[in-house]
Amino acid sequence: MVMEIVCPAGTPAALRAAVKAGAHTVYCGFNDETNARNFPGLNFDRSEMREGIRFAHAHGAKVLVAINTFPSAGNEALWHRAVADAEACGADAIILADIGLLDYAARHHPGQRRHLSVQAAAANADMINFYAGTFGVKRVVLPRVLSVPEIAAINAETGVETEVFVFGGLCVMAEGRCSLSSYVTGRSPNMNGVCSPASHVDYHEENGVLDARLGGYTIHRTGNGESAPYPTLCKGCFGAGEKAGHLFEDPVSLNAEKLIPQLHKAGVTALKIEGRQRSRSYVAQVVRNFRAAVDALEDGRPLPEGMLAGLSEGQAMTTGAYKKTWR
Amino acid sequence: MSVATQPIPIFPPTAAIPLRAMPLAPLSLALTAACRRISRAHPGLIRRLGEHDHCAFALDPTDLPVVLLLEPNGGVPRLRVMRGEVASDARISGPLAALIGLVHGAFDGDALFFSRDLVISGDTGAALALRNAVDDAELDLAEEFSAMTGPLAAPMRRIFAMAERRTGVALTRPEEAGTW
Numbered sequence: 397m398v399m400e401i402v403c404p405a406g407t408p409a410a411l412r413a414a415v416k417a418g419a420h421t422v423y424c425g426f427n428d429e430t431n432a433r434n435f436p437g438l439n440f441d442r443s444e445m446r447e448g449i450r451f452a453h454a455h456g457a458k459v460l461v462a463i464n465t466f467p468s469a470g471n472e473a474l475w476h477r478a479v480a481d482a483e484a485c486g487a488d489a490i491i492l493a494d495i496g497l498l499d500y501a502a503r504h505h506p507g508q509r510r511h512l513s514v515q516a517a518a519a520n521a522d523m524i525n526f527y528a529g530t531f532g533v534k535r536v537v538l539p540r541v542l543s544v545p546e547i548a549a550i551n552a553e554t555g556v557e558t559e560v561f562v563f564g565g566l567c568v569m570a571e572g573r574c575s576l577s578s579y580v581t582g583r584s585p586n587m588n589g590v591c592s593p594a595s596h597v598d599y600h601e602e603n604g605v606l607d608a609r610l611g612g613y614t615i616h617r618t619g620n621g622e623s624a625p626y627p628t629l630c631k632g633c634f635g636a637g638e639k640a641g642h643l644f645e646d647p648v649s650l651n652a653e654k655l656i657p658q659l660h661k662a663g664v665t666a667l668k669i670e671g672r673q674r675s676r677s678y679v680a681q682v683v684r685n686f687r688a689a690v691d692a693l694e695d696g697r698p699l700p701e702g703m704l705a706g707l708s709e710g711q712a713m714t715t716g717a718y719k720k721t722w723r
Numbered sequence: 724m725s726v727a728t729q730p731i732p733i734f735p736p737t738a739a740i741p742l743r744a745m746p747l748a749p750l751s752l753a754l755t756a757a758c759r760r761i762s763r764a765h766p767g768l769i770r771r772l773g774e775h776d777h778c779a780f781a782l783d784p785t786d787l788p789v790v791l792l793l794e795p796n797g798g799v800p801r802l803r804v805m806r807g808e809v810a811s812d813a814r815i816s817g818p819l820a821a822l823i824g825l826v827h828g829a830f831d832g833d834a835l836f837f838s839r840d841l842v843i844s845g846d847t848g849a850a851l852a853l854r855n856a857v858d859d860a861e862l863d864l865a866e867e868f869s870a871m872t873g874p875l876a877a878p879m880r881r882i883f884a885m886a887e888r889r890t891g892v893a894l895t896r897p898e899e900a901g902t903w
C-alpha cells in the first residue's frame with residue numbers, strides 16, 4: 397500500500413498548496429491554545445477550517461485537526477469545543493494528546509476518528525495498545541526518539557497505524573514532557589502551543605555578528621556569513637563543565653527521505669512533515685518531493701535525489717534518532 | 724510554485740539613485756491607496772495580524788536608499804516611503820527582490836532568514852504575524868497595481884512582465900506547478 401504523506405498547513409493558502417502538490421493528508425489546527433503551533437498569524441478560524449476541509453475533500457485529500465495541547469484546569473471547555481467543531485467541520489480525524497480529552501472525545505464524539513499526537517510520547521507497544529483499547533485510537537504519531545528497528549518492533553506488536561516524522565524541525569525530548577521553554581518564557585508547547593515563542597525572541601546584529609535571544613538570554617551567536625538559527629532552547633549553545641557547544645542538539649533539521657524504504661519495511665503507515673509555521677512555498681516544495689519519493693517506492697523505481705537542504709534550519713540535515721546514537 | 728534557489732537579484736545601484744532625491748510624498752500616497760485596496764480585497768490580512776494590527780512595520784530594502792513604513796492601523800493601512808532613520812515596532816530587512824518574492828511566495832521566509840538574506844529586528848512576534856498574514860493572502864502586487872490603473876491595466880501588466888524578465892525579481896505571483 398502507498399505510504400501516506402501527511403503535510404502541515406498553517407494557513408488555508410498552505411492547505412491548498414499542500415493538496416495541489418500531492419498531499420494525501422493535511423494536518424492543521426484552530427487559531428487558539430488548543431493546538432501545538434499557536435503562532436502569531438497562523439491557523440484556522442472555524443469557517444476557514446470548514447472551507448479548507450471542503451477543498452481537500454473535493455481534491456481527494458484528508459484533513460486531520462490537531463487539538464494536541466493539554467487542557468488547563470478550569471478551561472477544558474475550550475478544548476471540548478474544538479473537538480466538537482472539528483467534527484462539525486468534517487475532519488477526517490482529530491489528533492489528541494491529553495488522556496482526559498481522549499476520554500471526552502471517545503464518549504461524546506465516538507464516530508470521530510482519533511489519532512494520538514506525538515505530544516503524548518507513546519514510545520512502546522504496550523502504551524499504544526492501551527490508548528487503542530481504552531480510547532479507540534486508530535493511529536499514533538511516534539516520538540522522534542525511536543530508531544527504525546524500534547519502530548519495527550512496535551509495529552510487530554500493535555495493530556494501530558503508525559505515523560513518523562520524516563522532515564522538518566526536530567524536537568529532541570520525549571515530546572509533551574519538555575518544559576525548557578517554560579523556564580525562560582513562561583510559555584510551553586504543552587500548555588500554550590508554543591516552544592520558544594516569537595514574542596520572547598529578539599535578534600541583535602552588530603558588525604555581521606548576529607545574536608539570537610530568547611527571553612533576554614543569548615541562545616546563539618553566529619558570525620558573518622553563517623546561517624542563522626531560531627533560538628529554540630534545546631538547540632542553543634550552552635556551557636557545561638569545561639565544554640561549550642550545542643549541549644542537547646545541533647540546530648539542524650530532520651530529513652529521513654533516504655530512510656523511506658526502511659520505514660516502509662518497518663510497517664509505517666504514514667510519513668509526517670513538520671512545519672505548520674512555514675510558508676506555502678515551503679510546504680509545496682517539500683510535499684512534491686516526498687510525494688515523488690513514495691510514488692517511486694510504490695512503482696519500484698529508485699528514489700529521486702533530495703534537494704531540500706536550503707529550506708532547513710542551520711541549512712543542515714540529520715536523520716535524527718532513526719540512525720542516531722545519543723550524546 | 725517552487726521556492727527559488729538561485730541567488731537573490733540586487734537592485735541596480737544606478738537605478739536606485741533617483742530615490743535619493745525625488746519627492747516621496749506622491750509615491751507614499753499611491754502605495755497607501757494600493758495598500759487600502761489590498762486590505763479591502765483580503766480582509767484576512769488584517770485579521771491575521773491579530774494583536775499586532777496597530778504595529779509599525781519598517782520594510783527595509785537594503786539595496787534601496789529608502790525604507791517603507793507600513794502601519795496597518797487596524798484596517799485603514801498607510802504605507803509611507805521614507806529616508807533616514809525610521810522608528811518602528813518591527814523591522815524586516817533584505818534585498819528588495821527578497822521582500823517582494825516573499826509576498827509572492829517565490830521564497831520561503833524561514834529559509835531566507837536561516838540564510839540571513841532576511842534580517843528581523845524589534846518585535847519578532849509582530850514580524851512573524853505579518854509574514855504569515857501575507858503568505859496566506861496569496862497576493863500578486865503587479866496585478867493589484869495594474870488593476871488600479873483602469874484602462875491602462877493591460878499595458879501595465881506587460882511592463883511588469885518585462886521588468887520581471889529583465890531584473891529577475893518576482894514582481895508577479897509565480898505560476899503554480901500543475902496539480903499532482
Ligand code: SF4
Nearest residue numbers: 567568569574591630
Ligand atoms: S525546547 Fe526543544 S525539545 Fe523542548 S519542546 Fe522545544 S523543541 Fe522540543
